[in-house]
Amino acid sequence: MSETTFAKGLEGVIADESKVCYIDGDKGLLSYRGYEISDLAKNSNFGETAWLLLFGRLPKQSELDEFNKRLVAGRKLPAPIVDALKALPKDTHPMVALQTGVAIHGGINPVDGGPGEENVNRAVEMIAIFPSIVAAWARIREGKDVVEARDDLGHGQNFLYMLNNEVPDEEVGHIFDVCLILHMEHSFNASTFAGRVVASTLAPLDAALAAAVGALYGPLHGGANEGVLDMLEDVPSAEEAPAWLDAALERKERIMGMGHRVYRAKDPRSIVLEDYLKRLSEKQGDSFNYDRLKAIEKRMAEVMEAKGKPIYPNVDFFSGSLYRLLGIDVAEFTSIFAIARVVGWVSHIVEQWEDNRIFRPKALYNGNHELSWKPMDERS
Amino acid sequence: MSETTFAKGLEGVIADESKVCYIDGDKGLLSYRGYEISDLAKNSNFGETAWLLLFGRLPKQSELDEFNKRLVAGRKLPAPIVDALKALPKDTHPMVALQTGVAIHGGINPVDGGPGEENVNRAVEMIAIFPSIVAAWARIREGKDVVEARDDLGHGQNFLYMLNNEVPDEEVGHIFDVCLILHMEHSFNASTFAGRVVASTLAPLDAALAAAVGALYGPLHGGANEGVLDMLEDVPSAEEAPAWLDAALERKERIMGMGHRVYRAKDPRSIVLEDYLKRLSEKQGDSFNYDRLKAIEKRMAEVMEAKGKPIYPNVDFFSGSLYRLLGIDVAEFTSIFAIARVVGWVSHIVEQWEDNRIFRPKALYNGNHELSWKPMDERS
Numbered sequence: 001m002s003e004t005t006f007a008k009g010l011e012g013v014i015a016d017e018s019k020v021c022y023i024d025g026d027k028g029l030l031s032y033r034g035y036e037i038s039d040l041a042k043n044s045n046f047g048e049t050a051w052l053l054l055f056g057r058l059p060k061q062s063e064l065d066e067f068n069k070r071l072v073a074g075r076k077l078p079a080p081i082v083d084a085l086k087a088l089p090k091d092t093h094p095m096v097a098l099q100t101g102v103a104i105h106g107g108i109n110p111v112d113g114g115p116g117e118e119n120v121n122r123a124v125e126m127i128a129i130f131p132s133i134v135a136a137w138a139r140i141r142e143g144k145d146v147v148e149a150r151d152d153l154g155h156g157q158n159f160l161y162m163l164n165n166e167v168p169d170e171e172v173g174h175i176f177d178v179c180l181i182l183h184m185e186h187s188f189n190a191s192t193f194a195g196r197v198v199a200s201t202l203a204p205l206d207a208a209l210a211a212a213v214g215a216l217y218g219p220l221h222g223g224a225n226e227g228v229l230d231m232l233e234d235v236p237s238a239e240e241a242p243a244w245l246d247a248a249l250e251r252k253e254r255i256m257g258m259g260h261r262v263y264r265a266k267d268p269r270s271i272v273l274e275d276y277l278k279r280l281s282e283k284q285g286d287s288f289n290y291d292r293l294k295a296i297e298k299r300m301a302e303v304m305e306a307k308g309k310p311i312y313p314n315v316d317f318f319s320g321s322l323y324r325l326l327g328i329d330v331a332e333f334t335s336i337f338a339i340a341r342v343v344g345w346v347s348h349i350v351e352q353w354e355d356n357r358i359f360r361p362k363a364l365y366n367g368n369h370e371l372s373w374k375p376m377d378e379r380s
Numbered sequence: 381m382s383e384t385t386f387a388k389g390l391e392g393v394i395a396d397e398s399k400v401c402y403i404d405g406d407k408g409l410l411s412y413r414g415y416e417i418s419d420l421a422k423n424s425n426f427g428e429t430a431w432l433l434l435f436g437r438l439p440k441q442s443e444l445d446e447f448n449k450r451l452v453a454g455r456k457l458p459a460p461i462v463d464a465l466k467a468l469p470k471d472t473h474p475m476v477a478l479q480t481g482v483a484i485h486g487g488i489n490p491v492d493g494g495p496g497e498e499n500v501n502r503a504v505e506m507i508a509i510f511p512s513i514v515a516a517w518a519r520i521r522e523g524k525d526v527v528e529a530r531d532d533l534g535h536g537q538n539f540l541y542m543l544n545n546e547v548p549d550e551e552v553g554h555i556f557d558v559c560l561i562l563h564m565e566h567s568f569n570a571s572t573f574a575g576r577v578v579a580s581t582l583a584p585l586d587a588a589l590a591a592a593v594g595a596l597y598g599p600l601h602g603g604a605n606e607g608v609l610d611m612l613e614d615v616p617s618a619e620e621a622p623a624w625l626d627a628a629l630e631r632k633e634r635i636m637g638m639g640h641r642v643y644r645a646k647d648p649r650s651i652v653l654e655d656y657l658k659r660l661s662e663k664q665g666d667s668f669n670y671d672r673l674k675a676i677e678k679r680m681a682e683v684m685e686a687k688g689k690p691i692y693p694n695v696d697f698f699s700g701s702l703y704r705l706l707g708i709d710v711a712e713f714t715s716i717f718a719i720a721r722v723v724g725w726v727s728h729i730v731e732q733w734e735d736n737r738i739f740r741p742k743a744l745y746n747g748n749h750e751l752s753w754k755p756m757d758e759r760s
């Protein structure tokens with residue numbers, strides 16, 4: 001690009017190298033460290049995929065055991081975080097509470113930003129503590145007691161237990177872990193990029209993660225699966241979905257959960273989520289959301305393919321409905337995204353610090369030049 | 381740039397247009413909305429320059445009066461922030477406490493991110509509240525009572541009062557306001573850029589500012605003036621400064637407060653700061669720091685000009701010593717930077733939202749492809 005052109009939103013601009021995640025939007029391919037997301041969703045588990053993202057290869061049994069032990073040990077919430085959460089107004093958004101908790105964590109056994117093992121350890125601590133902050137706030141804001149983590153439950157299972165004070169069955173825990181795996185990482189999205197920008201100043205990991213949480217809070221980024229459920233409120237039935245969609249498109253409304261800046265094919269994560277939503281809908285005898293979503297997807301494909309502009313479901317299209325069947329309140333959706341994505345964030349920040357340069361792009365200045373200050377009475 | 385080249389740290393890459401601030405590094409020129417920084421430092425005041433940055437022109441008297449009233453009204457710290465600060469470990473870094481306080485503010489009368497007057501008002505609230513958070517934590521961490529803001533003092537004067545529970549004389553208040561003006565804005569530095577990236581998701585202003593605070597915390601960004609004072613510890617006297625510098629350069633040590641990615645001339649802010657440091661040093665009869673700094677600058681110029689690589693003092697070179705003469709503890713330096721820079725941050729975020737596009741650059745993937753998950757016992 002020349003001196004005076006730029007790509008709005010840095011679209012298509014390479015910001016750095018990375019080995020963490022590969023996306024081929026045309027093929028609908030997403031891989032973590034070389035492993036396709038569908039392969040990991042089918043065969044792996046939370047701890048193993050988190051280890052893979054952070055360290056770059058599949059762990060040995062002893063490495064995974066050690067890692068899982070540290071994830072369990074890191075679940076306990078320090079008192080200053082609990083006390084501060086209790087001081088928040090009760091209608092504080094879960095993402096504000098999470099950003100607060102993560103910021104406060106920076107004051108507990110602080111570690112300077114930069115390369116080295118100490119921050120890899122800090123990364124594991126952060127992966128471990130995110131679910132505890134989210135669950136604690138979900139309880140506190142409803143006036144309930146905070147549920148202490150258990151050390152005999154899996155990562156997702158323990159989160160759901162802390163959230164509801166009830167141990168979910170293993171299948172539910174497994175499905176939730178798969179949801180977390182699917183959301184762990186997605187290259188230089190806005191939150192990951194924000195985290196890397198902050199980390200590039202050698203700010204501590206906690207401070208960089210608080211920034212990433214802030215970005216994920218944005219409705220253009222992490223809030224979209226709530227939007228899909230809002231949208232479904234207006235769709236009376238699967239049978240009426242095509243007519244509803246045609247009318248919405250006529251009104252030029254944005255259809256939530258459809259399309260993605262990166263993918264020109266069906267988002268590979270949505271394929272896995274759809275499958276789990278179908279299975280859980282059948283098991284629970286409640287396929288109202290699933291049927292309406294599939295009817296919207298089918299009609300959307302017909303309409304857009306006729307226009308030569310195919311558009312497909314993204315990761316948000318099915319996830320909200322699946323979370324609902326898992327018994328999770330819609331208010332928690334974005335913070336659950338954060339519980340997953342923190343794995344990608346820390347993997348990227350650790351990578352950033354291995355070969356760091358502070359981010360300081362240029363602005364194309366298009367404002368005034370050479371003005372002179374005037375006293376108040378000479379201003380027009 | 382081609383598909384496979386990139387500029388590390390986005391150096392030289394245009395990230396967006398902006399009308400807020402213009403820098404000509406070769407000429408040593410910095411202007412806010414078209415007004416040179418030296419002009420504003422000489423003639424303007426905190427409220428007026430903040431208004432200029434936020435709204436794009438010099439205010440009329442009635443506009444400035446209204447703005448200053450709102451800055452005063454916004455000084456009062458909400459109880460949840462005070463309570464949360466009291467819950468922090470006492471050795472929490474001031475920037476961690478500030479990030480926490482700013483994050484919490486997002487839960488108090490929340491405003492969605494995006495264009496419009498509501499967020500311009502929020503911006504004014506944030507400029508007003510930053511000093512109160514910083515001063516409150518400075519008191520709390522030392523076990524002192526929080527000092528409530530006064531509404532009859534100027535912006536900088538009130539901050540110093542809240543910090544020390546003592547009203548500083550007007551000259552000190554004025555010098556401090558000038559320091560704040562000098563630090564208010566500097567185009568797409570890492571913290572401002574981080575704030576714009578977070579805001580581009582339409583996250584709330586508070587969440588984006590918490591990200592910017594996190595970036596400023598980094599020693600490569602906001603922490604450098606502390607480094608200059610640390611460095612001076614090793615310089616016994618002005619007379620011995622040249623020999624000290626030669627030895628430090630010989631050891632290939634980085635000389636703090638010297639050089640800037642942007643400026644190839646003397647940073648125009650350092651010229652103003654040097655002048656105030658000189659005057660206050662004379663007034664207080666303590667020119668130990670000033671004399672050593674000038675000796676280092678002089679020797680540095682000789683050495684580097686001989687090499688054909690001239691290098692000059694940046695904004696951090698004189699500011700720390702000036703803050704010390706103003707009675708400010710070194711631990712507060714970076715958070716004072718934040719009290720000033722918040723004006724630039726909110727001006728940029730308001731601009732970002734006027735024509736927003738989410739930041740989502742590309743990564744140049746250089747990792748593995750097409751690996752297949754293997755059971756544990758088949759891993760090498």
